[in-house]
Amino acid sequence: xxxxxxxxxxxxxxxxxxxxxxxxxxxxxxxxxxxxxxxxxxxxxxxxxxxxxxxxxxxxxxxxxxxxxxxxxxxxxxxxxxxxxxxxxxxxxxxxxxxxxxxxx
Numbered sequence: 001x002x003x004x005x006x007x008x009x010x011x012x013x014x015x016x017x018x019x020x021x022x023x024x025x026x027x028x029x030x031x032x033x034x035x036x037x038x039x040x041x042x043x044x045x046x047x048x049x050x051x052x053x054x055x056x057x058x059x060x061x062x063x064x065x066x067x068x069x070x071x072x073x074x075x076x077x078x079x080x081x082x083x084x085x086x087x088x089x090x091x092x093x094x095x096x097x098x099x100x101x102x103x104x105x
Contacts, residue, residue: 001028008089013037014096016088020081027077030055032084036096045099048084055080057087062102 001021008016013036020030033047047058055075059068072080088095 008085010089010092012093012096014092016085016092018081018085020077027081030077030081030084032081032088034088034092034095036099043099046088046095048080048087050077050080055083057084062099 001023003019003021005017005019008018010016015035015037016032017035018030018032020027022028027050029050031047031049033049034045035042036045037043043062044060044064047060048055049058055072055077057070057072058066059070061067072083075083
């Protein structure tokens with residue numbers, strides 16, 4: 001299966017990391033995640049993926065634990081990946097701001 005990985009630099013120490021696999025031109029697995037550079041390392045803040053047989057979004061706390069899943073049961077992996085990249089590009093500043101507020105608690 002062909003595999004592809006790339007990064008999208010957003011500024012403000014944030015990047016989207018995208019990985020996907022295709023079979024006969026169809027996306028069979030994907031991961032798109034928002035990472036934030038802090039204290040010399042990357043912090044994963046939001047992750048979209050196709051694990052568990054369904055595209056979904058994982059919201060990750062400051063300890064790196066998934067605290068909520070948002071399921072997208074009625075879309076395929078191609079639409080899931082497109083949704084993920086668009087959401088992360090459009091909302092990365094809000095996700096980072098929320099993450100930083102959680103760190104202060």
